[in-house]
Amino acid sequence: xxMHPAPTKIAWPLLILLLAGASIAYTWPMAPTPAxxxxxxxxxxxxAMAALPPLADLRTTLQRPLFEPGRRMPATAAQPAQPAGPxxxxxxxxxxxxxxxxKRSAVLAPLEGGAAxxxxxxxxxxxxxxxxxxxxxxxxxxxxxxESVRLRPNPPVAPQAPAK
Numbered sequence: 356x357x358m359h360p361a362p363t364k365i366a367w368p369l370l371i372l373l374l375a376g377a378s379i380a381y382t383w384p385m386a387p388t389p390a391x392x393x394x395x396x397x398x399x400x401x402x403a404m405a406a407l408p409p410l411a412d413l414r415t416t417l418q419r420p421l422f423e424p425g426r427r428m429p430a431t432a433a434q435p436a437q438p439a440g441p442x443x444x445x446x447x448x449x450x451x452x453x454x455x456x457x458k459r460s461a462v463l464a465p466l467e468g469g470a471a472x473x474x475x476x477x478x479x480x481x482x483x484x485x486x487x488x489x490x491x492x493x494x495x496x497x498x499x500x501x502e503s504v505r506l507r508p509n510p511p512v513a514p515q516a517p518a519k
Contacts, residue, residue: 440506441492441504441505441506442466442504443461443463443480443493443495443504444480444481444483444495444502445466446465446466446481447463447464447465447466447480448463448464448465448466449461449462449463449492449493449504449506450462450463450464450471451506452488452489452490452492452506453473454490458475458476459475459476459488459489459490460473460474460475460476460488461473461474461485461488461493462474463480474488475488476488480495482497483495483496483497483502484496484497486501490506491505491506491507492504492505492506493506
């Protein structure tokens, strides 16, 4: 009598495991190809988009907005909010500071409206030099004159309780 199990007793379970693994691998979802990522299928065809009514025909929808309580517009329309931030040189609003690659730039928007722009340290803003852009604000220089603009105002100092 042999001490080794019969080859057929081991072969059948092994064959079943291999077939199960192969079927799982065959049905496993494949990663999308780069072409499928760059050129996704259109969501809707052009004929479906052309069938939509003009926006002017949707007055009732505009008068009964979905997310307003009672589906009624408020009595007064809110005015568009001005972006928050300190005023720079009386012409621009400082919206933020961007730091990338060790260099900082200021995000400035004209007060009269228009697109915001990035202004790098060392560049000219009107006839002022943007001498420094830091996490806390800007330093502008023109000759001997300088102007400092803080991104956030100084936090209010909490009153101290009198000592007993």
